[in-house]
Amino acid sequence: MSEFVSTKKAPFLSAQMIAKVAVLGAFAFLVMMFEVPIPFFVSFYKLGFDEVVVMIGGFALGPLAAVMIEAIKILLNLLVNSTVTAGVGELSNFLVGCAYVIPAAIYYQRHKDKQHAWLALGIGTLCMTIAGTLINYFFILPMYSAMLPLPMDDLIAAGTALNGNIDSLFMFVLLMTAPFNFVKATLSSLIVALSYKRVSGLLKR
Template sequence: MSAQSFVSSKTSRVQWIAKVSILAAIAFVLMLFEIPLPFFPPFYKLGFDEVAVMISGFALGPLAGATVETLKIILNLVFQGTDTAFVGEISNLLIGLSLVLPSAIYYKKHKTMKGAFIAMLIGVISMGIIGCFANYFIALPAYSYFYGMPMDVIVGMGSSILPLVKDTFTFVVLMTLPFNLLKGVVVSLVVGILYKRISPILHR
């Protein structure tokens, strides 16, 4: 490898790290501003942190998206701490990765408007499915245990909104799944609006 190509490669790595770090910081800040929704339990809040994560995945590749998602969670742990012995954070990480990784992997091979739409659709469906499993097996049990709140109480929050919610399974299907799908769609719409404006900056 020549000295010039070595310097160029090193510069590219430094630029990649800088861009990923900035996007992770933006995602962390956005994570602090979550909006409660009246038709979901109070602990399900809509945030826009995944917008920065998805933009990084589309512009810089799947590895960048996964790195931004992970750094965002780490920053939140450093500044906000954890009430669930990292269990809630692991669940959030899995859900975030389930959105960004499939969509970024698909978009990397299909960089067209149609490809972006399909990529987002794949990500939303993936997040909906993985989010159900993560909530059923990880997040909801952790929330119940660490906050001393029986699952019946959590289920009751859902049934007060939708009487069809009778147990943990129906809670996940009728509360968690619609919430994650809604969040995925909203995030995808925002990414669709912003990406073409931000992408040239990230590719410089």
Template sequence: MTNGLFASIAENVEYLIGFAIIIAAAFAIAIVCEKLAQKINGIKEPMLSTRKVVVIGTFAAISVVLMMFEIALPFAPSFYKLDLSDLPALIGAFSFGPMAGVMIEFVKILLELVIRGTSTAFVGELANFVIGCCFILPASIIYTFKKTRTMALVSCIIGTLVITIVGSLMNAFYLLPAYSALYGMPIDAFVGMGAEANNNVTSIWTLVLYCVVPLNLIKGGIDSIITVFVYKRISVILKNVTFVPASRKKTYAE
């Protein structure tokens, strides 16, 4: 599996450069917005700390596990499935800022590549990262500037709308054509698979409208509802846990 991953990397260097640019842009947006919010709110916090690094790693691992539990939807073809792997990133971003959310998304993709490799020449991984960040960044950036429950709900609604719009356009203009070229299948074949699951699908645009749009609305909606109800409790727990280096830990006997 690892050898296959390295071979795929060697064959897609140009594509990976584009991937790296997108990743760098996501981090730049997150860092700039987080610093600006801290300045406006008069908060001084390190961009990375031991606590944040531990949370990012833990939440990324949880995201990978959640990614394994994909749910088929009755109104969409089998290649569109629902998972909640963006949920830990959204909770992490609300608790520790936009950069933490982007880091969780990034580490999640790295872990997925190490565990499962890539069968899509990184097309699927890039889409996963971009669409995830299009949900996490708008929601967490808005919330970072004003941390109230109402603003949390508003930011999640906006994030859901952004992921729906970007996900739909990305499928129509990039993902479906990319998979068509990758697998040597005409786009009409994907439309046909969509028509088998949903009678309303007759073209690439109706495939997007009746399958991709509701999928992203459901995904964003579920992630948002869970986050709004639990992030405060989780945030309090995470921010009160003390991480002590092993060399400084004392035994009960001491």
């Protein structure tokens, strides 16, 4: 039997399942606190691995559990970081995070083996990259620009300082946002693939 095949799960609304979701949500929040900026990207794009926890929960407990873990993580972070733009940022994190974990968890629940787990993570990575790019272009970056206030030209200039090809919002999300989300999702997926077997047993007890 494949190492990725899970055992029969408890009913979703059982006390056991709710407790697992709550613990994973709290742990994802703690991991989220250790986000760091990375070279070649604007400073407000920070790399964190909280989605690793959410994805492991999604694989082991299902896509609905992944959404709830994501929501708990976001709500806890909102309570701690109640800044002017926190709501916008956390809504973005929730939507982009769901775009990563939901398609992957749904696919994995239907094809529970190691080969399809890798494919599920690839699907999640692609969805996160596309969704993150569109959400930032149409909603998040314009909202940030209006709320801070941060002129859009200044935001674009921050990207231009790192990549001379960035001369518009479209090029910003194409050359800055999309690569960042791809890198974050790819690294998270690698960690999930390497660690799931070791930790999934704890969630199945």
